[in-house]
Amino acid sequence: GHRATEAIGRPIGHVVGAPLDPAAVLEAGGVAQAQHRGSDGEALAVRVSVAPMSGGYVLICADETARRRAENHFTAVVAAIQEGVLVVGATGLVESVNPAAERILGVRALDVVGKAASLTELHDETGQPIPLAQFPSAVTRTTGRSQHGRIVGARRPDGSRVWLSLSARALTADGKLPAATVVSFTDITERRMIDSRLEHDATHDALTGLCNRTVTINRLSPAARAHRSGVTAVLFIDLDKFKVINDSLGHSAGDEVLRVVGTRLSRSTRRGDVVGRLGGDEFTVIAYGVADPDEATALADHIRAELNRPITVDGRQLHVDASVGIVLAEPGDPRDGADLLRDADLAMYQAKTRGRGRVAFFDVELRERIQRRLQLEQDLRMAPLNNELWLAYQPIIDLRTNQRASVEALLRWNHPRYGLILPGEFITLAEESDLINIVGAHMLHTATREIAEQTPDLQLTVNLSARQLDDPWLVSAVRNATHKAGLSPSALCLEITESALMRDPTLAARTLASLRDLGARLAIDDFGTGHSSLAQLLTLPLDTLKIDRSFTAGLGESDEAEAIVTSIVAMAHAVDLTVVAEGVETVEQLEILRSLGCDQAQGFLLGRPVPVGSL
Structure with a gap:
């Protein structure tokens, strides 16, 4: 800031605004950097180069204030950021380390500056060690190629591991190799732990x-x-x-x-x-x-x-x-x-x-059976609406008069794909899938209507399942079916299996009493196959007891079977129950039953189930 006329003849220290000994500078290398002051007192960063000449020295002064200010700003920014920064010289030695790098890597700048950049062990995402020549800083320093976002694991001096997202870039763009390199990285250990936990939770x-x-x-x-x-x-x-x-x-x-x-x-x-x-x-x-x-x-x-x-x-x-x-x-x-x-x-x-x-x-057959079962369960929902369900009627014969006393309605299903399906298969499906009440109501309405229209003089027997007994609307369904068909409830006999009655005797007794009050007659089906006693049955308002076909089949072949049937008939008659034998298939069985005093019988010998039009 001095004019030439003001500077000539003045001490050099006064001119540059700071003590300066050219001889000492020359002896120290010829270049000095120091803070000087201009004529207005403003602080300046000046680089002074000294060269000897005859009788004195030549001093070249360069104002580096702006560059120094930029360097200081850069240094302050690098020190303040949370991202770790290392500068690796062209020789492969660490030249600077910012505080974030010290914290992330667990090192001190004092211990690593001037040391090889391979100061810590690195491994890839699979846990395999990365060779020194493949370190990101080494690749960039020797090839000039930048590295962006490489995920590496680093081992700290204390043995702990840290995951880094790391980038490396050459400091100069002149293409000269090896090149000084700046390496920046962020600590992603916590993020990887979270990602790992999320992945674990997802799997x-x-x-x-x-x-x-x-x-x-x-x-x-x-x-x-x-x-x-x-x-x-x-x-x-x-x-x-x-x-x-x-x-x-x-x-x-x-x-x-x-x-x-x-x-x-x-x-x-x-x-x-x-x-x-x-x-x-x-x-x-x-x-x-x-x-x-x-x-x-x-x-x-x-x-x-x-x-x-x-x-x-x-x-x-x-x-x-x-x-x-x-x-x-x-x-x-x-x-x-x-x-x-x-x-x-x-x-x-x-x-x-x-x-x-x-x-x-x-096995494949199991798949076919299960698939058939699932298909039937789905199709059964629409079977009543599609008129696929129909009733066959089997006669029940009075053994004293040899006349038809009643008919039992037996549900059949004509499936569009599988053909005729018997109740033993689809009734179980209906009970397990809660369709039994829909199917049962359809059966009641159809049976009462067909008998009322075709053979109103016949007594009608209809089966009830165990699940129907649990239905609070059962009594209403029976009342509506008989009323709509114009059939007297007294012409209807409802059959319930022994096991169904004994599943919840108290509930069964209430339901049966309500059905009896309606006027319907009640029968216990398959007697002898469950675990009830006649004493238990006496508490229920029953009219008829049906002997299971397994006992009938033994007549004429087993004295034990005949003894059992004899006892059942005697006990039933003692409490005024009508006895019906199921499954009569031979003349010998029929004659034995008649001799034992059985009241009625049904079976293929006496008549197969037929549509209502064939009765």
């Missing part, structure tokens, strides 16, 4: 920690099984009567049972097997490399034995059993995971139909 059951349905299906895919040798066994495990525990002890107790079951399943299986929870009380085990069905059965039995051990919940000892369905997949089996689970589920369903705590294997 595992929250309650038990086992694999969920998605993972199970993936592990059963043909591609996953291709890496395994031998046969893959899929065990579908369903806890028996778990709902009782949930309903009686609460969901917290049920959850504890499920946790214990999950732990025991994990401990009961072989290393490498996959254990999963599909939902509710359904679990699965995937066992690879199974030798044969016997080995799969042995595994299932071992699992059941472990589950059978008592489980203590809130001071109570609970016992759990399971039904197990097994499907075997040979190498090359084209079924995907969902198909294998479906087939194992079908096998489990088959096991449950055999009773509690059973094991069943899947």
